Amino acid sequence: MYKYNKILYIYSMKSRMLYNRIAILREERNISRKELAEKIGVNFQTVGYLERSEYSPSLDLALKISEFFGLPVEFIFSTKPFKPLSEELFELKHQKGVGNDRIDQ
Amino acid sequence: MTESISKVNRRIGIVINYLCLFGVVVFFHIGKSEGWNIVIISVIILFLIGLLISFWINYTKTGLWKMIHSKSESLDERQIQVMHSALKYSYSAFAIITLGCMYYFVIFEGKQINVVLVTGLLYLAHILPASIIAWNERQV
Numbered sequence: 001m002y003k004y005n006k007i008l009y010i011y012s013m014k015s016r017m018l019y020n021r022i023a024i025l026r027e028e029r030n031i032s033r034k035e036l037a038e039k040i041g042v043n044f045q046t047v048g049y050l051e052r053s054e055y056s057p058s059l060d061l062a063l064k065i066s067e068f069f070g071l072p073v074e075f076i077f078s079t080k081p082f083k084p085l086s087e088e089l090f091e092l093k094h095q096k097g098v099g100n101d102r103i104d105q
Numbered sequence: 106m107t108e109s110i111s112k113v114n115r116r117i118g119i120v121i122n123y124l125c126l127f128g129v130v131v132f133f134h135i136g137k138s139e140g141w142n143i144v145i146i147s148v149i150i151l152f153l154i155g156l157l158i159s160f161w162i163n164y165t166k167t168g169l170w171k172m173i174h175s176k177s178e179s180l181d182e183r184q185i186q187v188m189h190s191a192l193k194y195s196y197s198a199f200a201i202i203t204l205g206c207m208y209y210f211v212i213f214e215g216k217q218i219n220v221v222l223v224t225g226l227l228y229l230a231h232i233l234p235a236s237i238i239a240w241n242e243r244q245v
Contacts, residue, residue: 043180049183
């Protein structure tokens with residue numbers, strides 16, 4: 001039973017999907033896939049694979065991407081699907097103690 | 106300059122390439138054992154032309170040949186991962202195909218394998234990883 005669970009665990013680890021916001025961030029900054037690929041040192045097709053979540057990057061590549069966008073890794077990558085940014089902003093706006101001027105920042 | 110080909114067209118190209126390779130090997134064997142004539146020679150030439158054209162379209166034009174034969178330093182982590190996976194499967198497939206051919210010739214034909222079959226197997230060893238990538242990947 002333990003062995004079976006271990007196999008299942010390894011299998012689930014391998015098949016775990018990594019969601020990301022690369023496409024949104026790239027479009028927001030008006031950067032082409034080729035330009036982003038050059039900056040982070042990968043083939044431009046790899047950027048497409050990353051954006052479609054068909055390839056999970058190594059920690060080094062994930063850090064390179066977060067450094068390029070100037071954002072924390074957890075903001076760009078997640079094991080759970082991301083909520084739309086507008087929804088997150090709306091939720092943030094309705095949180096206690098967060099004013100409009102802080103959101104604007 | 107590499108050109109992107111759709112997955113369906115790539116798969117058709119791979120099947121044509123393998124059929125042409127198989128045709129060359131089989132007709133050379135027939136010619137050698139039954140005697141050469143103009144029909145067999147023409148068929149072999151046609152298969153060779155098909156083999157060269159499908160090779161050029163599938164592997165040279167798409168850049169797959171270059172990718173498979175390039176150093177790891179010039180590839181990114183995804184390409185290395187894809188290449189390693191393709192090499193792993195192609196080693197297994199190549200071993201099975203080679204053993205199959207050798208046993209067939211030794212058991213059923215009772216003779217040694219011919220030079221064209223050896224050349225075909227060497228060609229296969231080089232194109233198998235590239236064809237596995239071309240068959241499976243969305244973009245190459």
